[in-house]
Amino acid sequence: MSEPILERDPADPRRKHINPMLKLVLELGPLMVFFFANTRGEWLAQTFPILSEMGEPLFIATGLFMVATALALGVSWVLTRSLPIMPLISGVVVLIFGGLTLYLQDELFIKMKPTIVNTLFGVILLGGLYFRKSLLGYVFDEAFRMDAEGWRKLTLRWGLFFLFLAVLNEVVWRNFSTDFWVGFKVWATTPITLLFTVSQMPLIMRHAIEDSAKTRE
Numbered sequence: 555m556s557e558p559i560l561e562r563d564p565a566d567p568r569r570k571h572i573n574p575m576l577k578l579v580l581e582l583g584p585l586m587v588f589f590f591a592n593t594r595g596e597w598l599a600q601t602f603p604i605l606s607e608m609g610e611p612l613f614i615a616t617g618l619f620m621v622a623t624a625l626a627l628g629v630s631w632v633l634t635r636s637l638p639i640m641p642l643i644s645g646v647v648v649l650i651f652g653g654l655t656l657y658l659q660d661e662l663f664i665k666m667k668p669t670i671v672n673t674l675f676g677v678i679l680l681g682g683l684y685f686r687k688s689l690l691g692y693v694f695d696e697a698f699r700m701d702a703e704g705w706r707k708l709t710l711r712w713g714l715f716f717l718f719l720a721v722l723n724e725v726v727w728r729n730f731s732t733d734f735w736v737g738f739k740v741w742a743t744t745p746i747t748l749l750f751t752v753s754q755m756p757l758i759m760r761h762a763i764e765d766s767a768k769t770r771e
Contacts, residue, residue: 570634584622589740591615620652665727676716704761
């Protein structure tokens with residue numbers, strides 16, 4: 555039987571895992587590349603003249619963002635012979651909207667990317683709840699185990715949080731400069747997400763299930 559293209563269910567013992575720090579680098583690395591390239595776009599264009607053909611710094615950043623995203627997915631595939639679902643969805647949107655940004659030389663598309671991705675994540679999580687299935691296990695791997703009620707509540711909160719991020723992105727890019735939007739995307743959205751994650755720890759602790767293997771020990 556051939557290996558599945560998408561990552562296996564978290565409960566599947568055949569699921570391959572990536573070192574947590576490497577996983578974090580693969581998820582945040584493309585975003586940092588995007589921020590650096592936008593900030594140092596003129597320097598990059600002078601140092602690597604071929605990049606100047608893309609246009610302004612934001613377009614250079616978009617092109618490098620697409621490359622970094624594809625590389626991150628490629629590394630995940632090499633290490634696990636499967637593709638992580640959430641980064642894959644984000645990557646597909648990055649490539650589509652990034653391609654439109656470069657082809658049409660219109661920054662609108664790359665600015666709308668976070669709105670589309672977060673809306674998709676929110677709808678997917680909330681839609682999963684409708685069918686009585688929590689999909690957060692694919693995001694959190696085996697970091698913790700909870701009872702069904704805990705997963706339901708956590709999935710609901712994350713679904714609503716993703717929709718909040720979608721609305722927040724729309725407010726920022728429509729009312730502030732491009733440089734402010736890029737900075738906000740990296741230095742505000744990421745910390746907000748981390749703070750939200752930490753704020754869910756009381757819920758996680760209340761509904762945590764002790765590992766039966768550890769209990770037997």
